[in-house]
Amino acid sequence: MLARRSLLAALCALTFAAPLAHAQPSPATAAPSAPASTLIPFPEPLLARALAEPAPRWKFSPGKRYHELPHVFALQLLALSAHFDPLHPAGDSTLAAAVAAKIRTFLVSEPDADGNTREPEALGGLGGWSHNSAAQILLLARRTPAVWDALSPEEHRRADLLMHAFAIAGHFTLDDDNDFGVLLDGVALYQKSWNPNIVEGYVDVMTAASLYFGADELNAFFRTFDFDAFTEQLRIANFRNVLRCWTHTPAMRDLLMNGGTFRAPGESAGEKLGGTVGHGAGVRNDFTYLGYTLAQPWELYRTQANRQFCKTARTIVTICGDNRTHLLQRASAATLSPFEGQIGMCAEFESTDWNGMRSSTSYAFEGSMLQLSIAATLHAIGAWRDDAAGRSIAQRMSVGIGDLLFKAREGYRGWSLGQERIVWLEQDLQPLGSDYIFPLWTDYLAREKSSAAAPAATPSAHASGQN
Secondary structure, X not given: OHHHHHHHHHHHHHHOOOOOXXXXXXXXXXXXXXXXOOOOOOEHHHHHHHHHOOOOOOOOOOOOOOOOHHHHHHHHHHHHHHHHOOOOEEOOEEHHHHHHHHHHHHHOOOOOOOOOOOOOOOOOHHHHHHHHHHHHHHXXXXXXXXXXXXXXXXXXXXXXXXXXXXXXXXXXXXXXXXXXXXXXXXXXXXXXXXXXXXXXHHHHHHHHHHHHHXXXXXXXHHHOOOHHHHHHHHHHHOOHHHHHHHHOXXXXXXXXXXXXXXXXXXXXXXXXXXXXXXXXOOOOOOOEEOOEEOOOHHHHHHHHHHHHEEEEOOOOOEEEOOEEOEEOOOOOOOOOOOOOOOEEEEHHHOEEEOOEEEEOHHHHHHHHHHHHHHHHHHHHOOOOOOOHHHHHHHHHHHHHHHHHHHHHHHOEXXXXXXXXXXXXXXXXXHHHOHHHHHHHHHHHHHHHHHOOOOOOOOOOOOOHHHO
């Protein structure tokens, strides 16, 4: 056990060696600091930065999604920390009180000049980039008595309403009986077979909703769902973002209630599938995804973990002919990832898109930010299973995240949407909130996984001397 922990610590040190001279030190580039307390795995300076971030907010814009990723990721890290140690000091208050105050800002708000309130618009699809973390935050709040008790009964009702709205969006876009080809605004195109960063967010939302309500209660809600009554509750709660999203395209009402067919916007079935006809049964039925039910949240999670950490780690991927990916060597002379040849590389380092081959650090991060968010919650509330499947995921995750971190810090010349993509940590991932995502791995999950039965991922023998 000690040997595995020492090895994992060495890997973290390899990935988080001293930052480049011109780079601003951050939790994602500096070596992990001492935990804030014996209960909280994250260092105090990171908690202070997260507390200083504004509370997250959302807006509705047809056909688009609105994210303030660093703000919502910071709040999720705080919600995790409050779950571990709710009375930990946070300024002149406690973490529990601080988390409750930030949650309150998007449960109770007034519209701005453009008519937007602050709650997530419950869109489905790519909305899951931030809606997933919002769902995890509410689940953690409900499982943390000091946070939940700091919210009023009316705020509890609003949290339930928002989680129900998330669940409706997840059912509409993911259920085995639904394949409408659009999100709940009736404008943004979507397919359940698309890449992980598009699909996983709302699978994780459904996992969180199942754990929040319980499978039987949530399915009962679906079976008795009434669009008019529910949207009236949204109106009373002043959840205008959700209300405007769901009513933007009038056909959504009947599709949710009764199912049917829907022609996606666009004149023909072109590159983005505009003009195709989708179909489905609506949401007034029990939810299943890939045959799994709400009573199987662990299995729902596994569908996405297995999809995310599925590739054999490679650094040099051939796009076409002599067009190949490579490291930028911003931090060392390495030409290969230290995880070369091991199973678990993020899917988006060897994937496809509309224009052919894709190998992308950005897309790999977008999938990993979803994975780390749900995995951290499952561990924190005791829903992670230390069975053969869990140990396999832990092993592959250690390869996938380690490989991603290494490539991000070195910089990576990738390819997506038919173009060269030069991506590195400070320039491209930190603006997406990576400073609050990667510590979920380095400071929490990696330490949890180092004590599991699966051996820690080790640098490949032929690559370990590259750094």
